[in-house]
Amino acid sequence: MxxxxxxxxxxxxxxxxxxxxxxxxxxxxxxxxxxxxxxxxxxxxxxxxxxxxxxxxxxxxxxxxxxxxxxxxxxxxxxxxxxxxxxxxxxxxxxxxxxxxxxxxKPMKPAAKPAAKPAPAKPAPAKKAYADNLDGWISESLDILRSKGIPASYDGIKRNIMRESTGNPQAINDWDVNAVNGVPSKGLLQIIDPTFKAYHVEGTSWNIYDPVANITASCNYAADKYGSMDNVNSAY
Incomplete structure (x- = not known):
């Protein structure tokens, strides 16, 4: 609617x-x-x-x-x-x-090994003691000569020492030809300065009157010229 x-x-x-x-x-x-x-x-x-x-x-x-x-x-x-x-x-x-x-x-890592302890240092061998007399001087010189491969014997060294200086390390010859030439023979084995210096053995004193140094240089010279101090029976 x-x-x-x-x-x-x-x-x-x-x-x-x-x-x-x-x-x-x-x-x-x-x-x-x-x-x-x-x-x-x-x-x-x-x-x-x-x-x-x-x-x-x-x-x-x-x-x-x-x-x-x-x-x-x-x-x-x-x-x-x-x-x-x-x-x-x-x-x-x-x-x-x-x-x-x-x-x-993953493989297991092996356990770390403990660090090895350092070996204890070996004590230095005690230095051989020598008597401060003719016997001790010859013995010490022989040990040095053997370590250097220089031939010599106790008897050969002592025999020549007794003939040259009667065992006096301060002996000096002021009358022979060497003395006349201004280079006298000195020490136990009566060696002159030029020869001592030429045949000086390392490890010994440079003092020509030092008993061990005098014996060792003289034996080194004798080994070079005569084969050994044992072969020397007179002035050399």
Missing amino acids: RSTVSGYSALSKAHKFSAAGLVTVAGAAALTFALVPQAQAADVQSAGVKTVSLSAQEFGVTQDGELAKAADDAAGQAQVKAAAAVQAEAKAKADAERASRSEAR
């Missing part, structure tokens, strides 16, 4: 429902329907309202589809993220298990 107001025709109940549907679909947008002239009511009913109704339906379908698509996209992204998290956790667990197995297969 249509009610009229002085030259205007109100929209029918059906038209109102159509407009209400448009409001609902469009997200509760307020629509105000103004009264239209009666002459145009039929056109509104036949075309305008119908057009509005279709537009609302089309709008609703489009909006619902976009919302649904957005929801699907969001859900899909969430599922992808969840799956990625599960895969990452599984990979981390697998890596940890492999590392644990690899560590277990």
